[in-house]
Amino acid sequence: MNKNKVYIETYGCQMNLADTEIVLGILQNNGYSVTNNSDAADVILVNTCSIRENAEQRIYGRLGNFKAIKDQKPDLIVGVLGCMAERLRSDLVDRKKIVDVVVGPDEYRRLPELIDVAFNGDKGIGVKLSKTETYDDIIPHREDGLQAWISVMRGCDKFCTFCVVPFTRGRERSRSMDSVIEEVKQLAARGFKEVTLLGQNVNSYNDEDSASAGDFADLLAACAQVDSSVRIRFTTSHPQDLSDKLLYTISEHSNICNYIHLPVQSGSNRILELMNRTYTIEHYLQLVEKARKIIPGVSFSTDIISGFPTETFEDHIMTLDVMRAVRYDGAFMFKYSPREGTKAFRMEDDVSEETKTKRLQEIINLQQQISFELNQELIGKEEVVLIEGFSKKSDKFLSGRTDTNKVVIVPVDNKIKPGDYIKVKIHRATSATLFGDFSGLVNLVQESLSLIG
Numbered sequence: 001m002n003k004n005k006v007y008i009e010t011y012g013c014q015m016n017l018a019d020t021e022i023v024l025g026i027l028q029n030n031g032y033s034v035t036n037n038s039d040a041a042d043v044i045l046v047n048t049c050s051i052r053e054n055a056e057q058r059i060y061g062r063l064g065n066f067k068a069i070k071d072q073k074p075d076l077i078v079g080v081l082g083c084m085a086e087r088l089r090s091d092l093v094d095r096k097k098i099v100d101v102v103v104g105p106d107e108y109r110r111l112p113e114l115i116d117v118a119f120n121g122d123k124g125i126g127v128k129l130s131k132t133e134t135y136d137d138i139i140p141h142r143e144d145g146l147q148a149w150i151s152v153m154r155g156c157d158k159f160c161t162f163c164v165v166p167f168t169r170g171r172e173r174s175r176s177m178d179s180v181i182e183e184v185k186q187l188a189a190r191g192f193k194e195v196t197l198l199g200q201n202v203n204s205y206n207d208e209d210s211a212s213a214g215d216f217a218d219l220l221a222a223c224a225q226v227d228s229s230v231r232i233r234f235t236t237s238h239p240q241d242l243s244d245k246l247l248y249t250i251s252e253h254s255n256i257c258n259y260i261h262l263p264v265q266s267g268s269n270r271i272l273e274l275m276n277r278t279y280t281i282e283h284y285l286q287l288v289e290k291a292r293k294i295i296p297g298v299s300f301s302t303d304i305i306s307g308f309p310t311e312t313f314e315d316h317i318m319t320l321d322v323m324r325a326v327r328y329d330g331a332f333m334f335k336y337s338p339r340e341g342t343k344a345f346r347m348e349d350d351v352s353e354e355t356k357t358k359r360l361q362e363i364i365n366l367q368q369q370i371s372f373e374l375n376q377e378l379i380g381k382e383e384v385v386l387i388e389g390f391s392k393k394s395d396k397f398l399s400g401r402t403d404t405n406k407v408v409i410v411p412v413d414n415k416i417k418p419g420d421y422i423k424v425k426i427h428r429a430t431s432a433t434l435f436g437d438f439s440g441l442v443n444l445v446q447e448s449l450s451l452i453g
């Protein structure tokens with residue numbers, strides 16, 4: 001019997017996608033091959049996310065589908081990886097009897113062994129969190145492409161009261177700078193053009209041990225120096241830890257994107273305190289102002305939670321006010337949902353569903369209006385765009401992104417291909433997309449990757 005094909009589905013954030021690449025790297029080293037067809041698989045893995053309740057519900061639904069396949073094919077191994085593993089292992093394994101393997105984010109090295117346990121008729125469980133595991137030496141499995149995500153640190157020490165991450169992914173730890181730089185070099189050599197450095201709070205990255213030890217600004221600068229034709233992005237930044245040194249580093253390197261994802265979560269200091277976000281709105285706005293001085297043309301995106309416990313109408317208005325003050329290019333906007341095990345879970349979820357929905361809609365409407373206005377301001381201007389491929393809607397158009405992460409659509413032209421940096425003159429804009437015409441290739445030696453500023 002061939003037990004070597006593994007199929008994996010990934011839910012949640014980019015960290016989870018990066019983890020899936022690590023998992024596949026580990027399994028390939030142990031003789032597994034990857035299939036995109038769940039029917040052909042001997043092992044089906046679901047890399048899960050616990051951030052929001054509806055994510056967990058979707059994953060439960062999907063596991064139900066796989067259970068039905070397993071009923072027809074008893075040798076099939078079904079496993080759950082990632083954030084739901086520790087939280088829900090007894091439910092998944094003992095009560096619902098859906099899965100054979102449950103492996104948390106710090107035990108992926110043991111996955112081949114735990115799958116073998118399952119093939120031998122037992123349950124393969126590994127859910128311990130580690131203070132040191134960073135998978136530094138694992139080469140992730142990546143298809144060829146232009147964009148790659150590298151996780152540079154794991155876990156989080158912030159303990160925001162609404163968030164499960166410190167419990168599901170453990171305490172903060174950083175990879176060695178040398179290993180990250182080496183990975184960027186390998187990606188550049190394979191023709192990748194954009195690398196995003198990932199961590200729950202990259203600003204507290206700290207490599208104390210390796211020869212080239214340093215903080216996140218040092219890491220970012222070193223990655224940018226690998227190849228000036230590779231754009232470097234990073235996410236996520238915590239507003240308490242974003243240093244001046246980091247801002248200057250961004251401004252000094254043309255291939256570090258002028259784009260900062262800076263979650264604000266709420267515009268009310270009272271709510272921020274209840275969330276344990278450890279900054280005030282005044283600090284946040286000063287930071288944005290400082291970043292704009294140091295990095296002309298920098299754009300911001302954010303995360304916003306609507307309807308946190310005790311949120312009043314006035315608190316909600318303060319959130320809208322912050323959005324108007326910063327004028328974010330984009331935002332991830334959600335209704336608060338209590339997560340078991342967090343501090344906020346013990347607070348009364350006292351904002352009604354109806355009010356949360358109404359407030360969220362107002363937040364979304366305002367963001368769309370701001371995005372539309374910001375994009376309209378770009379009409380007639382020239383932007384540098386990294387071409388990524390055909391547009392989703394038509395193969396007569398190519399799609400790419402500015403360094404401020406805006407999607408740009410241009411007509412197909414035989415002078416341009418995916419991986420090229422081109423200049424585009426913008427002639428039309430919606431809240432989500434810019435449309436323009438090719439106006440020349442960018443010569444990376446002579447020009448900055450960014451025309452802004």
Ligand code: SF4
Pocket residue numbers: 156157158159160163164165166200201238
């Ligand atoms: S910074 Fe807060 S919201 Fe972000 S991962 Fe850490 S605890 Fe969660």
